[in-house]
Ligand SMILES: *[C@@H]1O[C@H](CO)[C@@H](O)[C@H](O)[C@H]1NC(C)=O
Ligand SMILES: *[C@@H]1O[C@H](CO)[C@@H](O)[C@H](O)[C@H]1NC(C)=O
């Protein structure tokens with residue numbers, strides 16, 4: 001019995017020793033050391049000991065603030081890396097560069113303010129990048145340079161004001177781009193160039209009031225365009241006409257529409273385009289002019305005044321033309337009458353000449 005107990009003790013000690021030699025205190029290494037869970041461990045830096053064959057490393061809810069260069073060079077097999085809810089403000093160039101098998105990287109709720117080219121070094125197989133709720137203010141043409149395989153990018157809830165032309169163009173496999181709740185005010189054409197695979201573009205909750213007419217043209221796979229809760233007061237027909245897809249749903253609610261005949265006409269023309277679906281057209285409300293505030297755009301007939309004006313102008317023109325013709329006719333008749341007199345005078349003068 002004593003021997004058995006001793007044996008048990010030795011075994012547990014040995015196993016706990018081997019466990020601890022692979023697994024940092026504060027972490028829980030499970031499933032043949034494939035899952036390393038170090039959530040809420042009060043870490044202020046990355047743990048030194050992570051089992052080398054770990055698939056999933058969960059470091060969420062810690063106080064990590066820096067990702068130094070080459071941090072994961074002993075964990076090249078990682079497929080999922082969770083770093084949400086930390087204090088990360090610095091990702092050194094090449095911080096994730098060893099992670100050639102990484103598919104998902106979650107960096108939500110951190111303090112990242114810039115994405116340098118070095119951020120994406122070596123992440124060619126990354127499929128999903130969560131960067132929501134950081135402090136990004138702008139995206140540069142090299143921010144996502146090495147993310148050729150990315151399919152889903154979530155940038156919700158940053159403070160992005162500027163997007164350089166071609167910022168997203170390295171990501172030709174991207175299918176979802178979430179940019180809601182940022183500070184975009186205008187969309188320049190070229191910012192979405194090369195996004196041939198993009199299916200979902202979420203721009204809700206920005207301050208967009210201006211869009212260059214060609215901005216959505218490169219998005220030939222787009223099935224959902226969300227522009228809810230922006231600052232648009234009007235749209236150009238061409239902007240949406242240039243969307244060359246099989247079918248695209250467009251959401252436009254919660255914008256301060258300036259309801260005039262032009263706007264109504266644009267929407268009527270858009271509705272007649274088979275491939276475009278204005279799903280919330282019936283919910284669009286007017287902000288301007290004041291008399292129409294909170295009225296629904298579809299409930300008003302804004303082109304009536306214009307129609308009447310056009311009618312009046314047409315009638316006026318017709319009357320004028322008719323009058324002119326009549327006057328012309330009358331004066332022709334007068335002339336004819338006069339001509340009947342003139343020849344007699346001519347005869348007379350001829351007579352007097354001879
Ligand atoms: C978070 O990082 C900042 C520096 O970026 C530091 O000043 C602050 O103390 C950190 N907060 C915590 C809770 O570690
Ligand atoms: C993007 O991030 C926000 C904030 O975390 C989240 O609510 C949303 O579901 C995410 N969307 C996708 C498609 O990942």
Ligand SMILES: *[C@@H]1O[C@H](CO)[C@@H](O)[C@H](O)[C@H]1NC(C)=O
Pocket residue numbers: 279280281283
């Ligand atoms: C229109 O607004 C109503 C009430 O806010 C909402 O229930 C409905 O889902 C909206 N319809 C669309 C198509 O967004």
